[in-house]
Amino acid sequence: MSDKPRLWTPKGWHAFEDGTAMAAACADRVAAIVESAIAERGHAVVAFPGGSTPVPAFELLARRPLDWSKVSILPGDDRIVDHDDPLSNFAMLDRYFGGTGARLIPLVDDVASGATHAESANRRLADLPWPPDLVWLGVGGDGHTASIFRGPDYREAIETEARALKVTPDPLPPEAPVARITLSVHAIRSARHRMVSLRGDDKRMVLLEALSDGYKSRFPVGVVFGSASGEVSGEFYWSPA
Template sequence: MIEAEWWEYDSVDEMANAVAGDIGFIVDSAIEARNAALLAFPGGETPMPIYTKLAEASLPWKRVTIIPGDERLVPMDSELSNVRAIAKTFLPIGARVVPITGDIADHKLAGNSADARLQDLSWPPDLVWLGMGSDGHTASIFAGPDLDDALNAPKARRAVGVMPDPLPPEAPVARVTLTRAAILSARTILITIRGQQKRELLEQAIEDGHSSKLPIGRVLAEAEQPIDIHWCP
């Protein structure tokens, strides 16, 4: 049974303040315990107000490493790039931002390269922060021919390349994503979503657990730690 705690807010700004505060606590705790923090952040629109609040927080950013939890196989200066938004916000305040992709077009090879890059980081992450698409994907664990690779990769494997099927119309490109095992290795897992439709979708995925047809349900069904879900309309 997935142990999930829902946190509800009346506005985006209220959610952003609360989530930024929680992430700040995670950073401070990690640095106190290990003198460093490793965070995996999502892409998309929902995280942006939270990024802004975090950037305003007085945290020891020079000891923080941030990776994207998934990345699209596009140039890093593309507006579709997840690491672009992370770097734009957090590099100026001193954080270390590590891209997980390079100039590799083949998604399988890009996945191998991303995995090698992540093997060089001190694992596990202190936080994996997830979003969810309206199709039930999380990170870039999509339905399609590579779903099994992402869900059932060996525990030592941290990233794989995926080709969603169908391709999402807003970003019809191949991806690299953290594996289910890499996501669930995190000390803390946090989810942010907006809108009633996504809430109902996620509630159903959690209820269905291992039998869920949605990638996020399949990912969370294996979680051993409680999941914090932050939602606003």
Template sequence: MIEAEWWEYDSADEMADAVAGDVGFIIESALDARGASLVALPGGETPKAIFKALAAKKMPWKQVTIIPTDERLVPMDDQRSNIRGIAQTFIPAGARVIPITGDIADYKLAGNSADARLQDLPWPPDLVWLGMGQDGHTASLFAGPDLQGALDAPKARRAIGVMPDPMPEDAPVARVTLTRSAILSARTILITITGKKKRELLEGAIEDGQSSKLPIGRLLAEVDQPIDIHWAP
């Protein structure tokens, strides 16, 4: 059974302050323990206010390395790029922000390249922070022919290329994502979502576990540590 603790807030702003505090504590604890921190941050709209509050915290950001949990195969200056928003927020603070994709059109080759980049980083991450889409995807674990490969990738594999099917309307492009084993290797896993519909979807996915039809349910069915889920209306 998945051990999940829900944290509820009255507004997205209240959640932003609380989650920024939690993530800041995770990073500072890693810095105290190891002198450096590696965290994987999500794309999407919900994290943006949290990013802003987090980046405003005074800490030794030069010792912090940030990667995206997943990336769309678009140019880094494209508004749909996850690393674009992360870099705009955290590079001015002094953090080291590492893209996981380059100028590779073939998504499977892009996944191999991303995996090679991540192999050079100290693992596991101190934090993998996830969101969830209305279709139950998380990171870029989407329904489609590549989902099983991302879920069942060997433990040594950190990233893989995926082609969602059906394509999401907001960004109908191939992706690169952390594998299930890479996500679940993190010292801490945190999820942020907003809205009643997403809450109901996530609660159902957690209850269904391995039998879930949703990628996030399939992912979390294998988690062996408590996770924190932060929710606002």
């Protein structure tokens, strides 16, 4: 990597001393977006990330006295597994938000066949008010975000106007060797607000390099958040651990 990311941070970059402070800031920001959306449009549609990084923020957010009955929550991506599978991002959302009264929207059907998962997800998303008020994502050490990986489905993920698509990472990550359903770049970029949360210096350097290169980046997250004009659109929450 070049030294450029060490000297540059984009507009919307927020750095915190630790994960506790970052979680509180993320919970505050998401709550503010939800409250504003409900006040302006009577409902909020939000997509949340998987992984361990957002969990402390989920714990704080789920205790907020929001009008949860007017909130629809979906995963930004999910593994094609049953909803009770430990790999399911929907299961994680249900664990933290299932008791709030929010409407939880799965991307994956327990009963759908592999050939119809994307169609099923898109039919479900078509029933939601669109665009989403927030798409909140993570970023992997390889620069992927949601389940937008370099690989055989990468071009489709970038070019399709569908809200969701099926992707099969190549190679499959050993910790989760299954195909996924993910929001497309088009769907993510359509959101009124976009944010990323991440921990660790390695991921920070990957993200900053990706954002500095924008839509020409070799990393998917740079393509998602960059543009031909060189501007970066989003909010980025980072802590060292």
